[in-house]
Amino acid sequence: MKCILKQMVAGSVLSVGLAAFGATAALAEQMKLAVTTSFHNSGLADVLLPEIQKDLDLEVQLLVVGTGQAIRLGEAGDVDAILVHSRKAEEAFLAAGHGTHRREIMYNDFVFIGPADDAAGIAQAGSAADALGQIARAEALFVSRGDDSGTHKKELSLWRAAGQDPEGFGSWYRAVGAGMGAALNTASGMGAYIMSDRASWLNFGNKAGLALLFAGDPVLFNQYAYLPVNPEKHDHVKTDHAAALEDWLTSAKAAKLINGYQIGGEALFVFNAE
Amino acid sequence: MSDLWLGLQQAVWLVITLNGDLVEITLRSLQVTLTALVVASALALPLAALLAVRRFRWRRSVIAVLNALMGLPPVVVGLIVYVTLSRSGPLGVLGLLFTPTAMVIAQVIIIVPLIASIAHQSLRELWSDYHDLLISMNTTQRQRIATLLWDGRRALLTAALAGFGRAIGEVGAIMVVGGNIDHATRVLTTAIALETGKGEFAMALALGFVLIALALLVNLAIHWLGQTERGGRW
Amino acid sequence: MALLPLKIEGACLGRRGRRWIGPVDLELAGQGTTIVIGPNGSGKTSLLRMMHGLERLREGSLRWSCPLEEARRKQAFVFQTPIMMRRSVLDNLAYPLRLGGMDRKAAQAEAEAWLDRVDLAPAARRDALRLSGGERQKLALARALIRSPEVLFLDEPCAALDGRATREIEAILQGASTSGTRLVMSTHDMGQARRLADEVIFVLGGRVHEYSPADRFFDQPETPQASAFLRGDIVE
Numbered sequence: 014m015k016c017i018l019k020q021m022v023a024g025s026v027l028s029v030g031l032a033a034f035g036a037t038a039a040l041a042e043q044m045k046l047a048v049t050t051s052f053h054n055s056g057l058a059d060v061l062l063p064e065i066q067k068d069l070d071l072e073v074q075l076l077v078v079g080t081g082q083a084i085r086l087g088e089a090g091d092v093d094a095i096l097v098h099s100r101k102a103e104e105a106f107l108a109a110g111h112g113t114h115r116r117e118i119m120y121n122d123f124v125f126i127g128p129a130d131d132a133a134g135i136a137q138a139g140s141a142a143d144a145l146g147q148i149a150r151a152e153a154l155f156v157s158r159g160d161d162s163g164t165h166k167k168e169l170s171l172w173r174a175a176g177q178d179p180e181g182f183g184s185w186y187r188a189v190g191a192g193m194g195a196a197l198n199t200a201s202g203m204g205a206y207i208m209s210d211r212a213s214w215l216n217f218g219n220k221a222g223l224a225l226l227f228a229g230d231p232v233l234f235n236q237y238a239y240l241p242v243n244p245e246k247h248d249h250v251k252t253d254h255a256a257a258l259e260d261w262l263t264s265a266k267a268a269k270l271i272n273g274y275q276i277g278g279e280a281l282f283v284f285n286a287e
Numbered sequence: 288m289s290d291l292w293l294g295l296q297q298a299v300w301l302v303i304t305l306n307g308d309l310v311e312i313t314l315r316s317l318q319v320t321l322t323a324l325v326v327a328s329a330l331a332l333p334l335a336a337l338l339a340v341r342r343f344r345w346r347r348s349v350i351a352v353l354n355a356l357m358g359l360p361p362v363v364v365g366l367i368v369y370v371t372l373s374r375s376g377p378l379g380v381l382g383l384l385f386t387p388t389a390m391v392i393a394q395v396i397i398i399v400p401l402i403a404s405i406a407h408q409s410l411r412e413l414w415s416d417y418h419d420l421l422i423s424m425n426t427t428q429r430q431r432i433a434t435l436l437w438d439g440r441r442a443l444l445t446a447a448l449a450g451f452g453r454a455i456g457e458v459g460a461i462m463v464v465g466g467n468i469d470h471a472t473r474v475l476t477t478a479i480a481l482e483t484g485k486g487e488f489a490m491a492l493a494l495g496f497v498l499i500a501l502a503l504l505v506n507l508a509i510h511w512l513g514q515t516e517r518g519g520r521w
Numbered sequence: 522m523a524l525l526p527l528k529i530e531g532a533c534l535g536r537r538g539r540r541w542i543g544p545v546d547l548e549l550a551g552q553g554t555t556i557v558i559g560p561n562g563s564g565k566t567s568l569l570r571m572m573h574g575l576e577r578l579r580e581g582s583l584r585w586s587c588p589l590e591e592a593r594r595k596q597a598f599v600f601q602t603p604i605m606m607r608r609s610v611l612d613n614l615a616y617p618l619r620l621g622g623m624d625r626k627a628a629q630a631e632a633e634a635w636l637d638r639v640d641l642a643p644a645a646r647r648d649a650l651r652l653s654g655g656e657r658q659k660l661a662l663a664r665a666l667i668r669s670p671e672v673l674f675l676d677e678p679c680a681a682l683d684g685r686a687t688r689e690i691e692a693i694l695q696g697a698s699t700s701g702t703r704l705v706m707s708t709h710d711m712g713q714a715r716r717l718a719d720e721v722i723f724v725l726g727g728r729v730h731e732y733s734p735a736d737r738f739f740d741q742p743e744t745p746q747a748s749a750f751l752r753g754d755i756v757e
Contacts, residue, residue, distance in 0.1 A: 045385060045468075054485060076385065076466040077481075090374035091384050194484030201486075219486030247374055249382065413607075420604040422575055424617055425593040434616075438607045 042069075044254040045092040047076045047083035049163055050192040052096060052237065055121070055212025055281055057274050061262075064270065069257050079162030079192065087111055087240065090247030094255040098237045099163035112240040118262050119271050119282045120236045123167060125227040126197070126214055127153070127206035135206070141230040142175035149177050152185045154205035158196050159188025167235065168208045174232065197223075210235060215276040236285075262286070294492025301493055302500075309494075313501060316474040319387050319461070320454045323394035327454075328447050331399045335406035335446075336432040339414040350407065356400035361393075365460030368393045372464065385466040390474070393460040398450035405449055409442035410435050448506055455502055475501070523586055524595050524671045525703065526550035527572065531581035534571055542567045542727040544581060549705070553719030554698055556735070557707040560756050564727040565707035566601070569674045572705065573598050597670040601677045603661035605649040610641060613649045613660055617668050632667070639663045639693060655686030662690060666697055673697065675706035679713065691717065711751070715739060723747050725756065 052058065053075060062073055076083075076092060080099045087095045088111045096118070097103060106112050125135060125144055133151040138144035148155055157179070158165040172179050179186060189199050193213040200207040201221050209217075214225060239262060241255040261267060263286040271284040301309045338350060370376050372384040372392075383389045413435055421431050436443065458476035465472035467481060475498045482491035526548050533543030542564050549555065549572070557565045570576045572583070573596060585592035606613050614632035619625070636642045639659045644652065649660060658678055665673055675694075679687040687710075694717065698704055708714055714721065718735035723742075731738065731747050742748045750756045 050484070072470075074385070074466075074468040074471050076468060078466075088375070090379070192484050194486055198483070198486055217486045219488060249374065416604065417606070419575060419598075419600060420606070423573060423598040424620060426620060430620055434606075 041072060042254060043072045043074055044094070044251045044258065045074045045076060046258070047078055047086045047092040047095045047097075049080050049083060049097055050077055050194065051098070051162075051164055051210040051213050051235075053077040054193055054216050055210070055274075056216055056276065057212070057271065057282065060270055060274055061267070064266070065258065065261055068266075069261060071254055071257060073258065079158075079160045080164075080166070081161035084111075087242045090242060090250060092242065093251045094239060094241045094258065096237060096239050097163055098235050099166050100236065100238075102163070102166065103238055103240060106240060111243055111246060113243050114240070116239045116259055116263065116286065118237050118239050118267075118286050119284045120234050121282045122211055122228060123164070123208055123233040123235055124211050124214055124225050125206065126200065126209050126223050127226045128204040128222055129224040131224075131226055133206065136226045138227055141171055141227070141232050144227045145172055145175040145177060148206050149175070149182070152183060154185050154187065154203050156196050156200040156203065156205045156207040157186060157188040158193065159190045160192070162192075163235075164193060164208070164210060171208070171232065211279075212276070212281045215279065215281065237282075290488045290492060293489035295496060297489050297493035298496035298500075302497065309497065311470070312473050312475055312478050312494075313497060315387065315472075316455060316476070316498075316501070317505075319390045319474060320394060320451060323391045323398065323454050324447060324451050326391065327395045327398045327402055327450055328443075330395070331403035331450075332406055332436055332443055332446075333432060334399075335403045335410050335443075336435045338403075338407050339410040339435060340428060340431045350404075353400045353404050353407070357404050359397065359400065360459070361397050361457050362459035362463065364396050365393050365463035368396065368460065368464045384464065385468060385472060387465070387472060389464040390461040390472060393464045394454040394457060397457060397460060398454050401453055402446045402450040405446035406439075406443050409446070410439050413439045413442070444509065448509060451505060451509075452502060455505075456498065524592055526586060527672075528584045529572070529581070530583075532571060532578050532583055533580040534567055534576050535579045540579065540727070542571060543579075545571075545729050547722075547729055547732065549703075552701070552703065554694075554704040554706065554717050555720050555722060556714045556718035557705065557722045557724060558709070558711070558714055558750075559724035559730070560750065561709070563724045565724050566676050567727070568722075568724055568729075569598075569676050569705065569707055573674050595670055596672040596674065597665035597668070599658075599661050599665050599673070599675040599678050601680055603657040605652070605657055605660070608649060609646050610649050610652065610660060611636065611645040614664050614667060617664060621668060635663045635667055640689070655682050655689070658682060658686065658690060659693070662693055666693075666702070670702060672703045672705065675704065677707050677709065679708070679710065687713070723750070725750075 048058070058075060065071055065073055076086060078086065080097045080102060083095045083097050084102050084106050086092045087106060103115055107115055127133070127135065133147045133153040135144035135147050138147060157168060169179060187199070187203070187205065189196050191199070193209060194217065196207060197209060197213065197217050198219055199205070201219050201223050204222055211228070239259055241252065241259065242250045244250045244252045268284040268286070271282045272280065274281055338346060368389060369384065371378050372381065372389050373379055374384070417434070421434065426434070456476060458480055461474060462477050462480060465474070465477065467473050467477040475494055479491045479494045479498070482494065529545050529547040531544045531546060533540050535541055545568065557568060559565050567576065571578070574593060575598070606616060608616070611629060611632050614635055615628040618628035618631060633642070633645065636645055639662070641656060641659060641663070644656065649657070652660060662678065679690055682690065691713070694704060706717070720732070720734050721738040722729055723731040723738065725746055731742060731744055733743065738747070739751065742751060746756050
């Protein structure tokens with residue numbers, strides 16, 4: 014009796030292990046899209062993907078990585094399209110023939126976060142460059158993504174615009190080599206300044222002691238662009254799906270959803286596809 | 288402290304409401320890891336037995352390599368599998384990257400050395416007990432291996448459980464090769480990493496508690512299955 | 522094809538230039554029971570293991586009268602410390618039959634018959650490792666006999682046993698001998714040697730010092746060392 018019971022349990026454990034594969038493989042149309050962590054952390058994907066599934070009968074599988082890795086995934090042909098926000102990297106990607114074209118979809122903005130008491134006093138700064146200059150002069154703790162992501166590249170370009178060279182910074186400049194969320198966790202733990210996209214910041218659950226101190230400088234605007242992977246380089250790429258998704262993302266319906274997306278009463282993205 | 292408490296509460300809530308996402312990623316965790324465990328055991332256990340019964344020229348080297356590979360950082364395994372399965376890699380045509388199969392492959396590579404090493408330790412001991420008897424009985428190599436695997440099954444179960452523990456809690460490799468795609472390759476550990484990244488510590492902890500409970504359950508279940516009718520001493 | 526006679530010529534065991542057995546010249550033939558005696562450390566165990574093929578010869582040759590593969594199948598060995606497999610008593614006994622390709626049911630049925638014969642039937646389902654010393658040795662003996670070997674080697678099978686267990690073992694051995702199994706057994710129990718031996722091999726210093734029929738060996742040994750050993754003196 015006990016033996017039979019055991020065999021049944023063993024059998025069911027095995028079937029859980031082996032059978033479920035068929036289920037995942039048998040779904041409808043799928044495509045893979047590499048997106049940046051900052052986009053994913055905004056939560057906008059959770060609004061858009063179900064609509065896309067409904068309208069196009071297309072399951073968009075998101076690979077959430079830094080811009081650097083997203084570009085690499087596109088180059089290797091491991092995804093069908095990428096949605097990123099680092100203009101220079103995008104142009105290099107196109108120049109090397111990895112993508113067919115670049116389509117601007119929307120933008121959001123970056124903000125400076127720091128300890129609520131704001132020892133470096135950046136809340137009163139006149140521009141993003143001023144704010145960074147003050148942090149550097151005060152040598153206040155600053156957490157950098159340090160992961161070659163779009164946000165990281167943006168941060169580096171802002172330092173340069175402020176006449177500073179991150180290479181020469183002292184130990185107050187902490188490059189953590191992590192995604193936005195992990196970097197925010199680190200900043201929260203150390204009471205450090207950090208640059209974040211607004212969406213990640215608003216959705217971040219561990220704000221403890223941190224506050225949004227500076228925003229609004231136009232140089233902080235962050236343009237998202239959609240780049241389908243070039244089928245001439247990788248013939249397995251699902252060009253049709255990628256094109257359908259592009260049409261949807263630039264449609265009036267997408268515009269309404271993107272512009273209407275809010276966290277805590279604040280709009281995050283501005284649709285600007287042409 | 289409040290995070291821990293919240294996490295525990297949330298874990299209980301997720302479980303009693305049978306939260307759909309939780310059930311899905313838990314089943315996927317089990318599916319990936321149990322499949323990897325079955326495949327890895329099928330490779331590692333006969334290898335361990337062979338290393339115990341057969342003296343061949345590179346035997347010591349193979350054992351040393353296995354022991355060294357036990358400490359292999361999963362993220363390195365993940366990267367190697369990733370590069371291999373990538374569309375631009377040698378096995379790219381299979382299109383396996385970012386599928387559960389890729390995760391199984393990575394986990395198999397991670398736990399085969401572990402299972403083989405632990406299994407070899409105990410089978411070597413068993414072989415030193417049995418050596419004279421099995422030689423005297425004029426057994427073939429195949430019969431020796433089968434005998435060791437059968438009579439050493441309880442120790443081998445321990446080896447397999449160690450492999451299961453390592454695989455179910457692994458995040459570095461499967462994050463890289465699976466991509467943590469919602470509804471496709473998201474499992475408990477990668478979901479925990481994701482929630483941590485979002486600063487949602489309570490949710491991350493809740494998933495962590497579910498993971499611990501799952502590991503305990505599977506261990507107990509396998510131990511129970513492994514007991515013989517008369518209760519064992521090996 | 523008959524297994525015997527076994528011809529051993531100039532056989533030596535040793536390693537790294539050291540020789541601890543041999544050279545041994547011996548011809549083992551006929552029926553009955555051969556008892557190997559000699560002082561501790563003289564090489565009784567090694568001689569038996571060598572004949573059974575558990576040790577690799579460093580020099581010389583060892584030839585059975587039939588091809589080696591067949592010869593290996595037709596002999597068995599009982600070790601001084603019985604090797605119990607981590608299985609039930611019944612499965613220990615069925616194991617050699619299963620090796621020979623017999624199906625599970627038939628093997629278990631035959632094993633049960635043998636358990637009756639050696640008085641272990643009530644212990645059939647117990648773990649073999651939970652048996653007492655005497656029970657273990659009976660099980661090991663039954664396991665060696667179950668495939669009806671033509672030659673059975675035994676290395677001091679009763680060394681650690683009490684009188685009752687020894688008597689049981691000897692009864693089983695006499696039964697086997699009667700039904701035609703050639704026994705080659707070492708012992709340091711001179712009483713046992715006298716009870717069982719048809720012929721005696723006296724081993725000293727790793728060599729066969731004397732090999733003769735039992736009554737002649739015990740009545741008038743050829744060498745002074747053998748007489749000294751029989752008197753109970755220390756012999757080197």
